[in-house]
Amino acid sequence: MKTNYLLALLSAVILWLAWPPIPYSSPLLFAGFVPLLIAIEKVIRGNFTYKGKKIFWLSFLTGFVWNTASIYWVYNAMNAYLPSYVSLIISLIPFGLAPLLMALVFRSYYQLRKKTSIGYSFIGLVSFWLGYEFLHQWWDLAFPWMTLGNGFANFHQLIQWYSFTGVFGGTVWIWAVNLLVFLLIWQKREKIEAYSNKKLAIAVTATLVLPITFSVIQYQAYTEHVNPSEVVVVQPNIDPYGKFGPIPPSEQLSTLLELSERVAKPNTEFFLWPETALSSERGGIDEEQFRAYPAYERVISFLDKYKNGNVLSGIESYRIYNHAKTTTARDFGNGVFLDPFNAAVLIDQSSKLQFYHKSKLVPGVEQLPFGETLSFMKPLFAHFGGSTGGYGSQEEPSVFYSQSGIGAAPVICYESIWGNYVADYIRKGAQFIAIVTNDGWWGNTSGKDQHLLYAKLRAIENRRWVARSANTGISGFINQRGDIVQKTAWWAPDALTQEINLNEELTFYTKNGDLILYLALLGGGFSIFFLFKKRKEVSK
Structure with missing residues (x-):
């Protein structure tokens, strides 16, 4: 078994x-699972007891080492505003x-x-893997950072054909090559x-x-329809540890x-300003009364x-209700309930204000996973700005x-990870x-770079320019082919301007x-049907 564990590693x-x-290391993904598949095959065909248990721990070892080495920065992000023991618990997610x-x-x-042929088993393996990736996008503990198709972001x-398939097409591609190489x-x-x-060699090559x-031809041939708009992204470089403390919002x-x-x-x-760029001395900004805040007047004067x-700015905001209108509204007594939001706002010279409330909230930090079931854990998360009920949100995106x-x-x-x-x-x-x-909570780790690179995938999937404003970096612009046209340095105040091309056409993936x-x-x-089917012996 020692050799098998070395293969898993x-x-x-x-x-x-x-x-x-x-x-330029992404092609290694095409062989990444091959050693593990060999180890698993050796267990299946070997004279071992508790084969299922051994396969479970071999694959767990691969996943744990790969995930922890790739997203070690999660602990930094949590430890920035939570006690160490709480951040460690959340990092384990x-x-x-x-x-x-x-x-x-x-x-x-x-x-x-054990129930069917190796060919059907491969189909089941890929299907179950995609099911896992789907689950990790959908449930309360969602963290789709390590979706396999994201691996080509660099x-x-x-992968220009993501405009047809999205990142899950990349997941299938990686698995198809790995399984064929393993068989060979x-x-x-x-x-x-x-x-x-x-035939296997021909299949691998094809x-x-x-x-x-196909992708290279797409990349070379793709041209943007000229529909220019001038956009500015701002990187204020405000230390996140001081953002809500000694540095006044003004x-x-x-x-x-x-x-x-x-x-x-x-x-x-x-003009794009980063997440929670606007706030008040008392904390959040009342959305209904925002026009009465000095910050609003200063922005209007600037425009x-x-x-x-x-x-278009991130804003720390809230709404006040006279009853518990949402599950995240906090009771302030006297019939007053306050619902806080990590939000965005669009300010222009008209009398209309547009707000968007972040929907994809970070588990354990911006929302308590399975809130009703795990309500006993609320004290653990009270350290996050006094938030025990999590932030409010809206169900669907708005433009x-x-x-x-x-x-x-x-x-x-975090929402930019969801294709x-x-x-x-x-x-x-x-x-x-x-x-x-913001991205400043993560420090100078690979997290900020990964987050920027993943935005390239959204540009390709939808053939839209991406303008990105990050508090401490990395800010920049990405064109419709996924090229980073401009970007800032990390941890430096800066602003960039770029003429982008607007696009109204919908890709196959978008549709x-x-x-x-x-x-x-x-x-x-x-x-699953085969799993519950009456067992039969299958020749090796």
Whole structure:
């Protein structure tokens, strides 16, 4: 078994080396699972007891080492504003839970191998894996950071066809190549030929070359329809540890205005400011009374110089109700309930204010997972700004429209990881994607780089420019092919201006979403049928 565990560790190392932001290493993903598959096959065919248990722990080891090495920065993010013991508990969600689900996938694969052929078992393996990735996007402990298709974010020239399939197409591609390579290596290792080695070699080559060729042709041939709009992104570089403390909100606003002024042009239409850029001395801003705040007057005064100017900013806001209108509203006594939001706002010269409330909330920090069931854990999370009930949210994304009719998708931080969610903005009329985030909590780790690179995937899926404003970096612009056209340095105040092209056309992916997941659910359903089918012996 020692050799098998070494093979499992080898898989983890290969997958980690293939993961962003390590440049041009993505092709390693095509072999990342091969050592683990060999180890599992050795267990299946060996004289071992408790084979299912051994396969579970082999795959858990791979997942745990790969995940922890790739997203070690999660602990930094949590430890920034939570006690160490709480941040450690929350960090175990991505460090341990995802590998646990991965291990269950491989354990189910082993059960399939006992009931049906290796070909059907492979279909079940891929279907179960996609089911795990779907679950990790949907439930209260959602953390889709390590979705396999995200691994090509650093080599976007290879996956231009995400405009048809989204990132789950990348997941299927990676698994298809891994399984074919595994079969080829295993047959040569065991000197057997259940499948023609020549045909397997041709299949591996075709599965690799055809998508890459198609993607490179797409990349070279793609041209943007000219529909220009001038956009400014601002990076105030306010230390997140001081953002809600010693630095007054009025001083933070002065920094934002000065940086915006530095690069603005008379025809600038959008100024993007980062997550929670606007707040008040008392904390949040009452959305109903925002026009009475000095910050609003200062922004309006600034926009006097720009005929079609709009400020799209992150804002720490709240609404007041006279009854418990939502599950996140806090009782302040005397019939007053306050619902806090991590939000975005669009400010222009009209009398209308547009707000968007972040929907995809960070488990354990912005929301208590399975709130009613785990309500006893609320004291653990009270350290986060006094928030024990979590932030309020809205169920669906909404688009900000400027007075000139331009639709912008106000994507807040963590939300940019959800392909279909961002596509929903586009389906509702967004002509470019505006990401407002902080990223300063993570420190100078690979987390900030991964978050930037993942935005390239949203640009490709929807063929929309991405304008990204991050408090401490990295801010910048990404075109419709996924190229980073401009970006700032980390931990430096800066502002960039860019003429982007607006787009109104919808890609196949934008129109249809994650069709591959529906096929995976169908495949998973058939696989479950085989799992419960009466056992029969299958020749090895």
